[in-house]
């Protein structure tokens with residue numbers, strides 16, 4: 001099997017630390033693989049890279065954080081045993097040493113991290129940053145003798161950025177970079193550009209705009225590279241996209257669906273800023289209308305509760321109408337450990353992206369819609385239907401005789 005690099009944007013965050021901890025734990029047979037979709041029997045026909053064939057690195061805004069987040073996951077969040085982190089600390093520290101300075105301009109409160117000033121290059125233009133970031137990827141690939149590198153964005157959520165005519169075509173977007181238009185190019189776009197321009201697949205697990213720029217799709221197609229996003233579907237929205245099809249199939253009219261989320265951690269702190277929260281609310285809001293065929297009264301609330309740390313609670317109230325107009329309700333409470341829900345999905349996305357690349361695919365990976373709140377180019381929001389898109393893809397790949405793809 002190939003040696004695969006995983007380059008995490010936001011490599012010192014809670015999610016990134018959990019991804020690395022989880023991959024190393026499973027590789028060393030110290031942890032169970034629950035939550036990994038790629039371990040389901042439905043996907044057994046694909047020959048996927050093993051987790052111990054993954055090498056990690058990434059960009060962040062400060063030189064340290066990965067090991068500390070892994071420790072906090074054990075000591076503060078009680079999400080994993082402390083003994084696991086202790087046993088893997090050397091592995092984690094080696095990956096932390098590989099973290100390179102990211103590109104921060106536009107990151108908002110996310111960049112208020114200790115050590116940032118000394119770590120990040122000063123007054124770097126967009127064009128210079130794109131080259132530096134691309135060089136980091138090439139260097140990682142050569143140093144670790146990797147067959148490919150998959151770039152995954154798990155950095156803090158950026159505020160939304162309105163797309164203009166300049167974002168429509170590659171030529172116009174390149175002009176924005178050359179003219180250093182930081183007001184029009186978010187860091188997540190700069191990273192996506194750097195990855196795609198060097199031929200590395202890019203996956204956006206965050207609600208930041210990232211790959212959702214037509215000019216970047218053109219770049220991906222031009223370089224025959226895979227890309228996909230946005231915003232991993234791990235909690236409240238996942239349950240919504242499972243329940244909403246039930247109401248539709250039973251002809252029960254949803255009158256109102258009110259969701260209230262409280263969370264802690266770095267993500268919660270960033271989302272406490274109303275501009276950044278808008279990106280998350282937007283990616284969480286699009287799912288009901290598409291599944292039900294109409295828009296019920298609905299609101300998504302997100303509040304930061306520091307003491308919750310890595311844990312998140314969602315309370316949803318669904319008011320619906322049945323036979324003879326009788327009104328009823330469903331309520332659910334979802335309490336999840338944020339990074340523990342998300343990390344296996346990041347590993348799934350890496351494995352499935354690497355498989356698609358190895359078998360010659362390029363462009364948007366729409367068969368991965370079930371992993372995202374706002375799947376690029378897919379209007380289907382029902383989770384069972386999205387999961388069928390994935391299993392149909394597996395069946396097609398197995399049937400087309402590519403279940404034993406050549407290695408690069």
Ligand SMILES: NC(=O)c1ccc[n+]([C@@H]2O[C@H](COP(=O)([O-])OP(=O)(O)OC[C@H]3O[C@@H](n4cnc5c(N)ncnc54)[C@H](O)[C@@H]3O)[C@@H](O)[C@H]2O)c1
Nearest residue numbers: 010012013014015102110155156157206232266267338342
């Ligand atoms: N269940 C989940 O955990 C989940 C689900 C879906 C989406 N997400 C998204 O994943 C992202 C990460 O979540 P988290 O809990 O790990 O947050 P976190 O705050 O713990 O980590 C974010 C990391 O990104 C870094 N960062 C910020 N701006 C950066 C930049 N411009 N370049 C490079 N690094 C940068 C920060 O320094 C930090 O280390 C968030 O955008 C979140 O919305 C998480």
